Amino acid sequence: MDIAIAKDRGFWKAGHWPTLFTSLIYFDFCFAIWVLNGAMAPFISKEFGLDPAQKGFMISVPVVVGALMRFPLGLLSQYIGRKRAAQVEMSMIIVGLAIGWLLVQDMAGVIAMGCVLGVAGASFGVALSLGSGWYPPKYKGLAMGIAGAGNSGAVLAVLFAPPLAAAYGWKAVYGFAIVPIALAMLLLQLFAKEPPDREHKSFKDHLKILGDRDVWIFNLMYALTFGGYIGLTSFLPTLFHDQYGIPKENVGQYAAGIIVMASVLRLVGGGLADKIGGLRMLRWLAVVAVLGTAVAAYLVLNKDGPLANPWVMVAVMVVLFSALGAGNGAVFQLLPLRYRGNTAVAGSLVGEIGGLAGGFLPNAMGLGAKYSGYGFTPGFIAGTALSISILIALAFVMKRWTSTWVGKDGKARADAPLPGTVHQPETVGASA
Secondary structure (H helix, E strand, C coil), X not given: CHHHHHHHCCHHHHCCHHHHHHHHHHHHHHHHHHCHHHHHHHHHHHHHCCCHHHHHHHHHHHHHHHXXXXXXXXHHHHHHCHHHHHHHHHHHHHHHHHHHHHCCCCHHHHHHHHHHHHHHHHHHHHHHHHHHCCCCHHHHHHHHHHHHXXXXXXXXXXXXXXXXXXXXXXXXXXXXXXXXHHHHHHHHHHHCCCCCCCCCCCHHHHHHHHHEHHHHHHHHHHHHHHHHHHHHHHHHHHHHHHHHCCCCCCHHHHHHHHHHHHHHHHXXXXXXXXXXCHHHHHHHHHHHHHHHHHHHHHHHHCCCCCCCCHHHHHHHHHHHHHHHHHHHHHHHHHHHHHCCCCHHHHHHHHHHHHHHHHHHHHHHHHXXXXXXXXXXXXXXXXXXXXXXXXXXXXXXXXXXXXXXXXCHXXXXXXXXXXXXXXXXXXXXXXXX
């Protein structure tokens, strides 16, 4: 519906749709690689006899590395261009996949492979900035949402990787995965064009964003909406296998629909945030996240009770992931309005912190199951606490934000500049 409305209003003519489309493909396939270790976790843990804490650590390694690489890749893209930075990144991913396919022999090798494949998670800020860079402010949310829908790549990993691993062995899956990455490289090279919205600054000027108070509020919001999403996405195969005894080759059937909802709602969330305001959306979505994580914590705590059916957890996760996906879209409707001309760097920094939060969650799940005696409950309770903190932060900043750089409820201001122009909104009191 949102795409049809956008078409009627000239969305597709307002920017360069081949760049947007190839950015989506690039992000989609990179995201699939980023969570591939999570999809393979039941197979890898069986071969090497891992306990819950070791599983959580193995799953978290590519998530954390991808998060740490986002800001450096964002900086690199400001100097060599986002299209070139994406090609460099995907070349490194192919090396990591080859390691997993041909060289891994023990758990140390799995961790080393995870470190290299974690680079795939750095695609986030570059893909979204590249895809949306040709679009004017009134369409930023929808353009960001379309490019950001590439997080649906997780569906490819959880749905196709386990059956392939059962048929050919888990190592072969990493070899198969080289094909889509090579295809993404080819499409990006042929059809994408570098957008005109890149602002040329010195390295020191780019680093000044680290001292900006607003970017850390965005970091907090994205720690929930994306960190919660990527952490849970990576952990869903283990959750359904360990908690409910689902055969490891079938866990994707339970997880795929959950992940699809997050991806769809991310796209819809970006377009809806353009219309009603990203700030208004984030308040309501944080409330849904509070309720969803609290209910999930109860379900895993009472695993022998009347609600011990895995489809009950699927239903709760669909609601929770829908809120997280729409929250993703809302955050990245706001970010390019606040950091015009520097979106790739700002987006990469925000994505980095969000990804780090995602790396925390599998560890919280695994350590909680091993040491607390309450199973996976502590991991979900951490999400509840984070959701509440976001509601508190929004209450403090909304008045200042809507009186300086964004309109009522988080809508784009009428005086916002077009792509290719350099203009920073008034930021009185915005820096630490």
